[in-house]
Amino acid sequence: MSRLRIYGIARTRAFRALWMAKELGLDYEHDPIEIGDAGARTPEFLAINPNGRLPVIVDGDFVLFESLAITLYLAKKHSPGRLYPGTLEGEARAWQWSLWAVAEVDRGVNIWSLHAVRLPPEERDAARRAEALKVLVAPFKVLDAAVSGQPYLLGSDFTVADLNVAAVISRAVEMDLSAVPNLRAWLTRCLERPAAREALALKTRADNETPVDVTRRIARINRL
């Protein structure tokens, strides 16, 4: 059986899959391909992910795209009853938080980070940044309340629900989170895990090595 292969430079949503693989201590290969014509839109890549997006994994002869489907699959396969909840209700909660993260906060955090951090200062759009922050106020309050009386989303233990939500909003660590102190403490707790630190190091290196025209192209392609 060939090793798990994770495709996608760590600056992208591939970070989510890399973090999970590290949490699980998996033996995997990372193929840090770029978005667009240089990588994810080549005919070879389109053959494994017709969306032309990152990440995708190949696990034996099983191919899977969608970052949070990947983390849920890996957790269920390798850590049932621990990172992946062992009860029907716990599993449903993990899905709830994962779908919530994509629907409620993914785009807002991405827009904010581009227009607050990643684009050159003179190209940042203050109105888009402010609008993104406005959109995040209500869901961030929901998340803050969810981790106000317990350390993690499902209770006392870190699970795939925490990994998925924290990975989606990881760039929010650079925001002023003083209005949501429980969220801030929880996010820090998640991102300080050894596996998260390792994956974040890959992501930071990829961020630092990304030329500005690629960042501009990402903003354009993803309409951010």
Ligand SMILES: N[C@@H](CCC(=O)N[C@@H](CS)C(=O)NCC(=O)O)C(=O)O
């Ligand atoms: N919902 C997908 C989104 C994938 C996605 O949009 N990935 C970005 C990189 S973070 C990408 O490949 N963008 C390039 C493009 O759309 O051409 C997931 O979570 O995996």
